[in-house]
Structure formats: structure tokens, C-alpha cells
Amino acid sequence: MKKITKEAIVQRNPYLWEIPVGFRPDMQVPARIIASETLLDDILDDRSLQQLVNVTTLPGIRKAAFVMPDVHEGYGFPIGGVAATSYPHGAISPGGIGYDINCGVRMLVSDLNEGETRRYLPELIRVLNEHIPSGMGTPGHLLLNDQELDQVLATGAEWAVGQGYGSPRDLVYTESNGRLPAADPSRVSERARQRGRDQLGTIGSGNHFVEVGYVDEILNPLIAHGFGLREGQVTVLIHTGSRGLGHQIATDYIRILMEAMPAYGIELPDRELACVPLDSPEGQAYFGAMCAGANFAWCNRQLVCWEVRQAWSAVFGKAAGLPELLYDVAHNIAKIETHTVAGKTEQLIVHRKGATRAFGPGHPEIPDAYRAFGQPVLIPGSMGTSSYVLAGTASSSALSFGSCCHGAGRRLSRTAAKKQVNAPVLKEELQEAGIYLEAPFRRIAEEAPMAYKDVNQVVRSVQEAGIAVPVARLKPLAVIKG
């Protein structure tokens, strides 16, 4: 794979960089990087940009392939990648979505203030840990039969709300109302069903978490008021996805699409980019299964949200009120959206892998209460550092297919982090700083703040690039990791 140096990159403005078509003969469109120069220098350290250039070769790709400032090396697409292909003949690629279909973030806001909550933190984290299954191999509280699983795959978070695990209001504040109607449960393999059957309401392991925090600073009072945020308010972030069910859907279809590609004359530089035209039989089958996996993920986050509320009630009592949903966003997904390319409105297949949808004010898919402000964009930092609430802008649609970053972005491998971090000491230091952690020491080391980029720089980059507006900064109080 051709190494990319800074000399190959053209600066279009201080926060937008481009690898022009012609850098490699198979590029169909330019590769664009949204980042400050400092972050770009970090990005050049791994193979993210080689992977981005590979993405520019996808059949039917439009305008440009993008990476966000939190980009890091993945497989197929880099993590933090966005690409749109023409609808309906353009490519659909599982590698542009990731194995954890509809991995995403849900944010809850409570009536409580940071000051009055601190003394409850040890109890809160203990009870949250009791209520929320985490780690690998720990089953959820539900074991679905075939009929129930089909309903979850077809209706997503609606199923959970219908069973009493949330309120209709939760659906209003979930991206796509927690349900993609194109889901086709019959396209999900028995193997995937077996893997997901007992996993609803679980967060899994790796970088997934439940984090209790508070609003440390309001950065845009008007939008913050519109989102119902105020300084000192206690919040909860939930980060998880479609668990084993989604992982198996991706595994199944990458294999199927790899074998189908020659029939469509498709050759690609990385097998993990395996793709077919969306309107092909294989493309339709994958899209139906992927949407079902996305629905499973929304149902999963709804169940975890219910578990958080159960724990909340147990610790603070019923009088305290339950935390309400601010928003739920996907960051590993492909959706059919309308955007403007070269002055013309087009339907596109937008792949986001480690990137968040960030629609600007007025977009019809934004809940009524937020429509004037732009879609909430949730950016978790690493444990121990800030997280952010942003709002999408009109220019995000024009620049990056209505997409933004999804987190801080890893900068150190897990191995390197484990080599460098003394987890017991870090846990103690965080506790002295008022942050309670519930996680195995190995996970604390892997997920240490130093393993991630500076989330402040990432947010600054998307702000300066004009694709999102910072609304509020959050600080963590207690974190559960699987």
C-alpha cells in the first residue's frame, strides 16, 4: 500500500485537506480530510489515509471520500470515514459500516445537579453495574424467542417501548425513530440470531460504556436551552451497538459480497471493502439485513436506557424523576439520504463508519423541538476527559454529506496502551479527581485517556470546518466499561 506523506496532500483551508484524484490511478474522486494541521500530522502516522484512498475506488462514489478529525486506522474503511455512492446502482459495502452495525451513542439528561449527586456516586455505580450486563459472555436479562426476535429486527426500539421498556417520547428523540423500515428479518442468518438472542440490554466490551456525567459548560446558550441543557445538570451517555447479531450479519455478508463481486466486474484493493450494487439481489439482501441489525442496536440501547432508569430509581427514589432521552445517534450505518452534489440534488447511499449524522437546522428528520437548532451530535471523549454535545449545521450537508466526527479517536493501540498505563494508579488518580470507574484493570489501561486523541482538538476542527456547532461540554462522574 502506497505510503502517504504530507507532500501528497493539498490544503484547501486550515481545516480541510485533499488527496487529489491521480494520487493513485484507481481513484474515482478525491480523498478529503477534515482536521487541524496538528491532527493531520497524527493521522499520517497510521494507515488511515491509505484506507481512505482505497474508499475512493468504490463503484458509484460521488464527490469525495471523507475522514473526520477523529479518524484512525481500521479495516476496509478507516474508522471516521464517510462515503456516498449513487442511488440505487452505486455500491453498498459492509466494510463502510463496520461489524458493529449501528454502534451509537444515546444521551439522557436528568433533573439532578452534579453537587447533590456526588455523594451517591459509589452507590450509583454499584447499582448501575448490577443492572447493566457488561463484559463478554454475560447474557442480558431477556432471552428472545423466534417471534420476538423477528419483531425486534423489524421494529427496533418500538418493540422495547411496546413492551414497557421506555416511553413513546424516547422514539421521537432517537435517530430514525429507532426503526429502519427497510429491515428484512428474513435476511438475517440463523447464526446471527443465535448470537443475538440473549444480548439485548448488554453493552459488551471494548470501548463500550455507560457514563454518568454533568454539564460542565454551556458553549451555545440558545441551542443548549433548545436541547434542554443547563450547567451542572447530571447526564448519562450510553455507547453500544448491535452486539453479536450485527457482527455476524457483517461477517456473513462480507463473504457473500466477496463472491458476488466478479459478477458485477468489481475489483477492489482490500477485500474488506467488498461491495455490490445496492439494487443487486445481494445488495438488497445485505441492506435488508443491515437495517435489521440497526434496529436490533436501537432496541439494545433502549433496553440499556431502561436498565439505567431502573438503577436511577433504586438509588435516588421515584421522586427524583427518571432521566429523559436527549437524543440517540448511530455512528456505524448506511442510509439513503438526499444531498446536493455539484449543484444538483441527488439520492445517495451514505456510508458512515465511525461518523455521526449531523443534519443542519430545518431538516425534516430532526425532532420538532430541535429542528430550529440542528440535530444533536454526541461526541464522547475518553474516560476521564470531556465529552461534547454539538449541533449539526447546514454546511455539513454541503461539505460532508451531513456528517461529523463520532468521538475522540484512538491514537494508541490497545497493546501500546497496556504497555504504558498502570491501571490501578490511573483508577486511583481518576477517583481522586472525582471520577468513579467500574472496569477490569486491563480495560482501564486499554481505554486510558492517553490512548485517545485530544477531544477538544477534534471538536475544534469540526467547529472550524463548519460542520457542527459546540453546544455543551460534559465532564464524567462515573464510568462502567465492559
Added chain:
Amino acid sequence: MTWVSVPDRQPGYLAGKQKSETTLSKGDRMATLLEHTTDVAVRVTGQTLTGVFASGLEAMNQILAPQCCLSPKQADCCMDVALKAPDPTALLVDFLSECLALTYIHKTLFCFVHFDQLEPTRLQARLYGHRFGCLENEIKAVTFHTADLRQNREGVWETPLLFDL
């Protein structure tokens, strides 16, 4: 069979870490950790096709549940696997993906494998495993990214493998 330790060179509050794991070796095969920002990458090698497939399985198990397969236990169950693929790389990735799915579904770590047949594009194998309570890491998938199983100039089978965590 064990991961070989290397010394740590980090100062300050990062000090106190004395070792990390980089290489897993056994008989005619070996797995070496490679640098990857997000996931876990390894290079697996074997003198034979059987060796490199076994090495891949051992490396995957070592990521899922370090040390768990290092002290042999009585197998609780065995499962048969039969696969065909267009090339040796796809066969290896398919084999590991199959083992991974069976591991999660049956909550069983398959520490031992016997190949009744192993050719570059087809295999029949029996997996022997024991049930686990909880795994240390969740591997989402075995990916094709950079995987390219082939014999090097010395005749050793080798390929990088990337496990999505």
C-alpha cells in the same frame, strides 16, 4: 506455549508495567502481535497448513481468554466443521469466523482442533472445547483486511490477520 514478555520502557505514572505479550509460539507454529491502532493484528505462521490454521485458532483464543487454553482441561464438547472456500486465505478466515461464532453461541472455547482433511480450499475438522464463564475480550469478527495466506521462500505458511475488537 506462552506469550513472550518484553521489558517496558515507560516513565512516571506510567511506570510499574513490567511486561507485555508479543509472541505466541508452539512447536512448528507461531503468532506474533503486530501494531494496529484500533484492533488486534497478528502474524500467524506454520510449517504446514495445519500448523498455520492451528496457530490462528490459538492466537484468537489467546485474545479472547488469555491463558485459558494454556492449561489443558477435559473437553466438555466437540463440534464438527466442514468448509469450502475459493482460496487458502478465505478458508482460514472462514474457519476462524466459524470457530468464533461457535465460541459465542455455545459459550465454549475451542482450544483443540483435529483436521480430518485440510487442503487449500476445503477442510473438515473436529473442534474440542470447554465452557467458559466470561471472556476477557470480545472479538467482533475475523477480518480479511491484509490477510494473504501463502508460503514464503522458506516454505513456511504465513499471513497477517486482523481481529476486530
